[in-house]
Amino acid sequence: MSRSRPHPLIPSPAGRGGTAPKERDAVPVFAALSDATRLRLLRRLSTEGPLSITRLSHGTGVTRQAITRHLYALGSAGLVRHRKQGREQIWDLDAKRLEIARRYLDHVAVQWDAAAERLKAFVETQEETAEP
Amino acid sequence: MTAKTQSTPQAASTDRIEKRVELRAPRARVWRAIADASQFAAWFNVKLDGAFAEGATTRGQITSKGYEHLKIEMQVQRIEPERYFAYRWHPYPIDPNVDYSAEPTTLVEFTLEETAGGAGTALTIVESGFDRIPLARRAEAYRMNDGGWSGQIKNLERYVA
Numbered sequence: 178m179s180r181s182r183p184h185p186l187i188p189s190p191a192g193r194g195g196t197a198p199k200e201r202d203a204v205p206v207f208a209a210l211s212d213a214t215r216l217r218l219l220r221r222l223s224t225e226g227p228l229s230i231t232r233l234s235h236g237t238g239v240t241r242q243a244i245t246r247h248l249y250a251l252g253s254a255g256l257v258r259h260r261k262q263g264r265e266q267i268w269d270l271d272a273k274r275l276e277i278a279r280r281y282l283d284h285v286a287v288q289w290d291a292a293a294e295r296l297k298a299f300v301e302t303q304e305e306t307a308e309p
Numbered sequence: 310m311t312a313k314t315q316s317t318p319q320a321a322s323t324d325r326i327e328k329r330v331e332l333r334a335p336r337a338r339v340w341r342a343i344a345d346a347s348q349f350a351a352w353f354n355v356k357l358d359g360a361f362a363e364g365a366t367t368r369g370q371i372t373s374k375g376y377e378h379l380k381i382e383m384q385v386q387r388i389e390p391e392r393y394f395a396y397r398w399h400p401y402p403i404d405p406n407v408d409y410s411a412e413p414t415t416l417v418e419f420t421l422e423e424t425a426g427g428a429g430t431a432l433t434i435v436e437s438g439f440d441r442i443p444l445a446r447r448a449e450a451y452r453m454n455d456g457g458w459s460g461q462i463k464n465l466e467r468y469v470a
Contacts, residue, residue: 279323282439285400286326289434292353293330296432299352300334300342 209254214239215247219270222257227269229262325437332430336421339430340391343419361385361394384414394419400442413441 210216218233234244248268251257259268332339342348346357346367357369363385371379386395397414415438422431 282323282326285436285439286328289326289328289436293328293432293434295352295354296339296342297330297332299348300332300339300430 205254206256209251209256212247212250214243215251218244218247218251218268219256222268222270227267229265229267231265233268324440325435328434330432330434331424332432333428334430335428336391336423336430339421339432340394343421344388344390344394355381357383361388361396363388367396386416392421400436400439413438415439415442 210219214237217237221233222228230241230244230248233248234241237244239247248257248259252259255271257268258271259266261267342352344361346360349355349361350357350369350372354371354373355369356372357367359365359367361367361383365385367383367385369381369383371377371381381398383396383398386397388394395416395418397416399409399412400415415436418433418435418437420433420435422433423429424431
């Protein structure tokens with residue numbers, strides 16, 4: 178197995194070109210997510226639906242001001258958006274940008290596809306040489 | 310020849326991937342290819358420093374051309390002969406200058422079942438725990454590879470064509 182093929186879990190070197198998904202698009206998304214409070218906010222919005230800042234800060238031990246700052250950080254990465262409802266701001270997920278985050282996992286899945294292909298070739302076509 | 314892997318739909322999950330593949334080989338054969346470190350190394354393109362043992366860490370070095378500087382550490386969790394093999398590792402040890410040891414790991418599980426008739430083996434591969442990996446790190450995987458993913462996909466397409 179000395180032929181040089183891409184490692185199943187390690188991407189190829191840069192610069193091969195092609196019709197890439199726009200990896201750079203995902204960077205601000207992941208940067209915005211690299212915070213426990215922001216992840217919790219996203220998780221709540223994804224399970225409970227649109228929520229006001231009052232609801233989002235209730236019982237978290239984090240101030241409204243801090244929650245608001247986190248929401249705007251998520252908003253600038255395109256992960257959430259808000260609208261006015263009376264005197265309240267209602268925050269909701271921007272599902273389109275979350276897909277960019279999910280695409281990361283799709284890439285992982287492609288690498289495992291490649292690994293599975295190699296394993297298949299290994300057990301189906303090769304003589305067993307390393308019998309225990 | 311195509312392995313015909315299937316992804317289980319995980320519409321809302323960013324935590325796990327699951328692959329299922331049917332192999333035309335007896336379960337004992339598939340088991341050795343996975344749980345025997347020297348055989349695992351052959352198809353995974355990694356050089357490993359020892360056998361797999363529950364609770365032990367097996368270290369390895371990638372052997373794919375251009376990636377020989379990358380190291381992996383497989384913390385073997387559980388070995389149930391001919392049925393189940395699980396290890397933890399740090400996904401995407403892309404940057405050799407970064408110490409990933411303090412970060413959470415993902416769990417990789419191989420589960421083997423005999424297919425109907427017993428001639429083949431159904432293998433399920435699950436990697437889970439991505440939600441605990443710092444998302445900044447996941448973003449870094451994009452940044453450091455900068456277009457590399459598309460090249461990899463093209464390589465794969467050529468390989469399976």
